[in-house]
Amino acid sequence: MLTKQRKQHILNTLQQQGNVVAKTLSQELGVSEDTIRRDLRELAKAGVLQRVHGGALPASPAVVDLTGRQQLSSDEKALLGRAAARLIEPDQVVFVDGGTSTLQLVRALPVDLRATIVTHSPVIAAELISHPAIQVVLIGGQLFKHSGVAVGAAALAAIRSIRADTYFLGVTGIHADYGLSTGDLEEAQIKRALIEQAAETVLMVTADKVGKVSPYVIASATAVSQLLVTHSTTPAQYQPLADLGIAVSLCE
Amino acid sequence: MLTKQRKQHILNTLQQQGNVVAKTLSQELGVSEDTIRRDLRELAKAGVLQRVHGGALPASPAVVDLTGRQQLSSDEKALLGRAAARLIEPDQVVFVDGGTSTLQLVRALPVDLRATIVTHSPVIAAELISHPAIQVVLIGGQLFKHSGVAVGAAALAAIRSIRADTYFLGVTGIHADYGLSTGDLEEAQIKRALIEQAAETVLMVTADKVGKVSPYVIASATAVSQLLVTHSTTPAQYQPLADLGIAVSLCE
DNA sequence: AATGTTCGTGCATTATCGTGCAATTTCATG
DNA sequence: CATGAAATTGCACGATAATGCACGAACATT
Numbered sequence: 001m002l003t004k005q006r007k008q009h010i011l012n013t014l015q016q017q018g019n020v021v022a023k024t025l026s027q028e029l030g031v032s033e034d035t036i037r038r039d040l041r042e043l044a045k046a047g048v049l050q051r052v053h054g055g056a057l058p059a060s061p062a063v064v065d066l067t068g069r070q071q072l073s074s075d076e077k078a079l080l081g082r083a084a085a086r087l088i089e090p091d092q093v094v095f096v097d098g099g100t101s102t103l104q105l106v107r108a109l110p111v112d113l114r115a116t117i118v119t120h121s122p123v124i125a126a127e128l129i130s131h132p133a134i135q136v137v138l139i140g141g142q143l144f145k146h147s148g149v150a151v152g153a154a155a156l157a158a159i160r161s162i163r164a165d166t167y168f169l170g171v172t173g174i175h176a177d178y179g180l181s182t183g184d185l186e187e188a189q190i191k192r193a194l195i196e197q198a199a200e201t202v203l204m205v206t207a208d209k210v211g212k213v214s215p216y217v218i219a220s221a222t223a224v225s226q227l228l229v230t231h232s233t234t235p236a237q238y239q240p241l242a243d244l245g246i247a248v249s250l251c252e
Numbered sequence: 253m254l255t256k257q258r259k260q261h262i263l264n265t266l267q268q269q270g271n272v273v274a275k276t277l278s279q280e281l282g283v284s285e286d287t288i289r290r291d292l293r294e295l296a297k298a299g300v301l302q303r304v305h306g307g308a309l310p311a312s313p314a315v316v317d318l319t320g321r322q323q324l325s326s327d328e329k330a331l332l333g334r335a336a337a338r339l340i341e342p343d344q345v346v347f348v349d350g351g352t353s354t355l356q357l358v359r360a361l362p363v364d365l366r367a368t369i370v371t372h373s374p375v376i377a378a379e380l381i382s383h384p385a386i387q388v389v390l391i392g393g394q395l396f397k398h399s400g401v402a403v404g405a406a407a408l409a410a411i412r413s414i415r416a417d418t419y420f421l422g423v424t425g426i427h428a429d430y431g432l433s434t435g436d437l438e439e440a441q442i443k444r445a446l447i448e449q450a451a452e453t454v455l456m457v458t459a460d461k462v463g464k465v466s467p468y469v470i471a472s473a474t475a476v477s478q479l480l481v482t483h484s485t486t487p488a489q490y491q492p493l494a495d496l497g498i499a500v501s502l503c504e
Numbered sequence: 505a506a507t508g509t510t511c512g513t514g515c516a517t518t519a520t521c522g523t524g525c526a527a528t529t530t531c532a533t534g
Numbered sequence: 535c536a537t538g539a540a541a542t543t544g545c546a547c548g549a550t551a552a553t554g555c556a557c558g559a560a561c562a563t564t
Contacts, residue, residue, distance in 0.1 A: 003542070017384075019254055022520075032544055037521070052256045053520065053551055122381070122390060125374035129400040138374060138402045140392025140410050148381040150390045158392050158406065255552070274510080284554055289511070305510065305561060 001029065007039050014049055014058055016146060021055040076230040076251075077101055080204050081108040083228050083251040084168055087202060090114050092165040095194045096124050098149035099170035101204040103127060109134065118162055120150040120190060137162070144186060151186040159193045167198035169224070173212035174205060176240035179221045181214035188216040195223050202226045207233040210241070221246065253281065253364065259291050261363070266301055266310055273307040276334070282364040328482040328503075332456050333357040335480050335503040336420055339454060342366050344417040347446050348376050350401035351422035353456040355379060361386065370414055372402040372442060389414070396438060403438040411445045419450035421476070425464035426457060428492035431473045433466035440468040447475050454478045459485040462493070473498065 006029055014020050022040065026033040044051035050059050081104025088094055091114060096102050098121030106117070106127050113133060119125055120139035128136045141155030169191060173181040180203070182188050195201050195218070203224040210233055222244050229238060231252035238248045258281055266272050274292065278285045296303040302311050333356025340346055343366060348354050350373030358369070358379050365385055371377055372391035380388045393407030421443060425433040432455070434440050447453050447470070455476040462485050474496050481490060483504035490500045 019257055021254070033520085034522095034545075035543060038543085041522085052254050054254050057254065057256060120390075120392075122374035122377035125395055126378045126400070129375070129395065129397055136395035136397075138372075138390070138392045138395050140372075140390045140402070140407075143377055143381065143388035143390050145381055145388075148378070150392070154410065155392075285510085286512095286555075287553060290553085293512085 001031075003039075006031070006035075007043060010036075010039060010043065010056075011048060014056065019055060019057050023054075025055075076206065076232070077104045078108070079251040080206070080228055080230060081105040083249065084202060084204055085109050087166065087226075088113065088115055089165075092116070093118065093162070095119070095159075095164045095167040095198055097121065097168055097170045097191070097194070098124060098147055101170050101206065102168055105168055105204065106131075118164060120155055120159070121148060122150075123148055144184065146184060147187055149187065149190070151184075151190050155190055156193050159190065159197055162197060164194075164198045165200065167194050167201045169195070169201055169203045171203065171205060171209065171214070171218065173209055173214040174203060174221055174224070174227075174241065175211055175213050176221055176244055178213045178217065180218040180223065181212075182216055182218060183214050185216050188218045191218045195219055200225050202228060204228045206230045207237065210237040255291075258283070258287075259295060262288075262291060262295065262308075263300060266308065271307060271309050275306075276360075277307075279334070279338075280360065280362055282362050328458065328484065329353055329356045330360070331503040332458070332480055332482060334360040335501060336454060336456055337361050339418065339478075340365065340367055341417075344368070345370065345414070347371065347411075347414075347416045347419040347450055349373065349420055349422045349443070349446070350376060350399055353422050353458070354420055357420055357456065358383075370416060372407055372411070373400060374402075375400055396436065398436060399439055401439065401442070403436075403442050407442055408445050411442065411449055414449060416450045417452065419446050419453045421447070421453055421455045423455065423457060423461065423466070423470065425461055425466040426455060426473055426476070426479075426493065427463055427465050428473055428496055430465045430469065432470040432475065433464075434468055434470060435466050437468050440470045443470045447471055452477050454480060456480045458482045459489065462489040 009029065010020055010025060022033055022036045026036045040051055040056050043049050048059055050057045077100060080101055084105040085108040093116040096106060096117050096119045103124060106124055109131060111132060116135045116137060117128060118137040118139065125136055125138050128134055139150055139155050139158045141150035141152040144151045171180045171182050182191065201224050207230045210229060221241060224246055226247045227241060228249050228251055231250045233250060242248045261281065262272060262277060274285055274288045278288045292303055292308050295301045300311055302309045329352060332353055336357040337360040345368040348358060348369050348371045354376060358376055361383060363384060368387045368389060369380060370389040370391065372393065377388055377390050380386055391402050391407050391410045393402035394404040396403045423432045423434050434443065453476050459482045462481060473493060476498055478499045479493060480501050480503055483502045485502060494500045
């Protein structure tokens with residue numbers, strides 16, 4: 001294995017798990033602990049991680065915190081959420097994805113709105129418990145810790161037994177050529193199923209996701225009929241998507 | 253677990269709850285009290301917290317973070333949760349009910365415990381997202397708003413496909429003659445199914461529930477093999493249950 | 505004042521670290 | 535193809551960090 005690949009693996013593991021242990025890495029990668037230590041030292045010197053006794057931590061503290069007590073979400077995301085909430089009509093059935101943007105959506109729902117929300121995110125569901133008029137359907141399955149949503153065969157089966165009017169989708173990348181993408185395979189499968197079961201899909205993303213590509217492709221960008229983005233998105237970013245026939249709305 | 257992470261955990265807990273106790277932390281984190289004391293000493297020397305006998309307090313006067321989370325429930329329930337957490341062995345599969353008592357249970361889980369938790373409560377599931385070693389299986393279904401758990405045919409079917417070692421149950425009434433009872437029919441059905449699918453059922457309740465009866469009966473009191481109650485429960489309350497062969501534990 | 509808990513210190517043990525060094529591989533250059 | 539420089543890796547060894555235990559002191563509670 002190439003040195004560079006090894007370092008990349010270390011960084012990936014770090015981002016995914018929030019920490020790495022030298023001993024574990026040496027076993028995983030089949031090299032001596034000395035080599036791992038050297039790698040960690042160099043990566044630390046380059047400033048991309050923080051060296052500690054026994055392993056390493058991310059350089060920027062607390063990137064891994066999707067625990068429901070989400071970090072104070074920006075005003076931009078709140079605007080996104082309010083815009084999305086306005087799209088829901090009474091008595092509709094909608095899918096709501098997990099994530100910070102969609103959490104803002106459910107927080108922005110009018111208290112008198114009667115509708116059904118289907119979600120595979122316990123955080124979204126927990127937030128809706130206090131809503132007086134929304135009926136909630138929870139999709140079960142194995143909980144995928146990284147993004148905090150249910151995945152797996154059980155979740156897929158449950159989704160395929162429901163049809164919804166609208167799906168409020170969140171992704172980590174949308175690109176006119178490479179489509180919608182996310183960081184995990186299972187999550188991509190779930191999102192794909194949700195798109196298929198919804199009459200219409202609305203994508204909610206912050207500006208930094210537009211034009212990006214993540215490892216696992218969900219579907220073509222045209223699977224989205226409407227795109228809600230924060231107002232800092234540039235025309236250069238969204239024009240290729242608008243050309244595909246997607247209705248782009250800047251929220252402000 | 254890395255030392256620095258442990259210290260971060262201490263600080264997080266401190267910010268969330270407004271105080272930390274050395275003994276509790278040592279159990280949660282799976283290290284000796286000496287190590288915790290050392291951590292607290294060093295954090296205090298760094299000025300980020302204030303050392304007190306038995307634990308520590310925030311350095312800056314108490315800006316407790318109550319974002320969304322339930323007000324810190326009574327110490328009694330926390331004790332109940334810790335006692336229940338100790339009953340879970342590594343690699344077990346356990347059902348965890350919804351409710352404030354069981355929420356204390358998942359909060360008291362040692363961070364290094366590897367086990368599977370199956371729950372139909374989005375609040376429990378959301379809390380466990382941040383736990384590094386617990387695998388979570390979410391039971392889907394319609395969300396019953398009053399108690400915030402999934403109910404209905406889908407939930408029942410999902411439960412019946414799983415067998416667990418232990419079920420941590422919460423109810424609104426337990427009585428030697430009238431058995432276990434709760435305030436909703438659908439919820440009662442779900443609890444009954446969970447009892448059937450678990451090798452052992454542990455009931456967690458506060459003193460005010462012991463000897464009470466609610467409208468919908470779940471099962472006979474003997475369905476419970478162990479009863480964890482708060483220490484304010486009187487012998488008059490629990491003796492009839494103990495006579496049925498239930499192991500009663502007062503938590504203090 | 506009595507008792508049990510918590511604390512701090514010293515010490516032993518273990519894991520981890522950094523450095524120097526030698527063996528091996530990679531690679532550019534003659 | 536040959537060769538030497540640079541890079542990479544593993545090992546040895548002394549240094550450092552982290553942890554748990556023991557014991558007497560400090561503290562809280564009654």
